[in-house]
Amino acid sequence: MSDVRVRLAPSPTGYLHLGVTRTALYNWLTARSGGGSFILRIEDTDRERSTDEFLEAIITDLRWLGLDWDEGPEVEGPHGPYLQSQRGGTYAPFVERLVQEGAAYRCYCTPEELEERRSARSADEAEAWKYDRKCASLSRDEREALERAGRPHVIRFRVPGGKTSFVDAIQGPVEFENDQFDDLVIARRDGTPTYNMAVVIDDMEMRVTHVIRGSDHLTNTPRQIMMWRALGHEPPVFAHMPLLFGQDGKVLSKRRGAVSIGEYRRMGYLPEAIVNYIALLGWASESGEEILSLEQLADEFELSKLSRKPSTFDPDKLVWINAQWMKRLSVPERTERLLPVLRDEGLVAGELTSEEREWLERVVDLIDDRLKTVRDVLDFDWFFLASGVTYDSMAVSKVLDKPGAGEILAGLRKVLSDAPDFTTDALETAIRSYAEEKGVSAGKAIQPLRVAVTGKTASPGMFETLSLLGRHRVLARVDAALELSS
């Protein structure tokens, strides 16, 4: 077990979407590739917008994806609590210490006063307005007067002069002039810490060694580093990953209607595929291999090999990767993944008997690699219907209504009912010789039969399909089709 400790710190103000998922994945991979720990910390201090429903969904979705955590909600651990809202007491001593040591100070300016001073500037200057440090050097008397007057205060961090530089594990060396930063508020009037202060303290308390997050936090980093140092600690390693764009070229976020992981699950995507695809957004295997499991990813993954370029989500490629995973699943496994959809749609009821399961697996085997998503089984609903099928009107006009089709079908009906047994081989022999007798190509006979039996022009191999469907259902459907064309 290495001492690498990484964390994901989502706020439950929305569902888990691809952007956060990618951050989760890269953190998880970093932990798993080095035998480190992956911590889940929930930043739910925005009580207005945080909900339990989102929290539950985040937990469910991360687990579904296979991104399990070593410390965090429901598993707990030595550095909890892992819900920020329950960590209230831990912050005050740190903030107080900063004040004692002069690294932070009380500021009595009200938001209104601040706004006033700010808008007194010209438009350009107002843009660049930073807190004017009015309260940075209050004398003891001034401060006591303010206190006596009952003025509430916030705590501001006293940004030191000079520069802050660090080596980002993804971005490389970065340097900032400190004077571009405000003396930021680290504790609100009500005493609660603001984001930048809270993350620093939480990461410090949780012994986080690598902070891997979106590059939207890059500018926060120097300020956090200053706070780490003011608290007498060396900061962790920072790694800022490029952001993920939606197809509109904008950053993927819950506000912009990013699709949640739960949504992808309902659309029929496999967790393996989602995680696989997301890993490829900004990273490539040295081997060029694109279909990779979590285990394989953990083996090969290296933060330093991450691209610094933001990438755009491509739904087509996700579908392709999903299809790749579908076909790699064993038949019993694929059957298992299909079952929830079949049950939801009422195509399969309750628990399966072993005969039913065997039959289902034969169907799944026959459908073979025609499924790009789990939901695609619904294209094969005709396998599961006891009675008639719905005929696709295009299929009917293109095949059944063609001259001669009815006659061929009628002949086929006799062949099928006369067939001594309904095995694939027997059916193939019988149907092919019938076509030969009639002097037509096998396809000319099979297509009308396919439409009659499935309602569609496309299906798995006809002979296997007929055999699986069974004589009774096949004949009933052929009759229905004959009715249709007469």
Add this chain to the structure above:
RNA sequence: GGCGCCAUCGUCUAGCGGUUAGGACGCCGGCCUCUCAAGCCGGUAACACGGGUUCGAUUCCCGUUGGCGCUACCA
């Protein structure tokens, strides 16, 4: 406005001074074939622009343009 990050086919990428700029998705053909998929074969398509540095720049440096992010008593 200030600060920061980024820039190779439509998309994801390989490249790390000399390559016919490679691969994948998509798209378009073909093969296979009872249809549809899958598979296989082939095709389409890129170094944003301008300066340097160098014998030589996609690659290194600077600038321009463009995209994105941060700039809250939100996280």
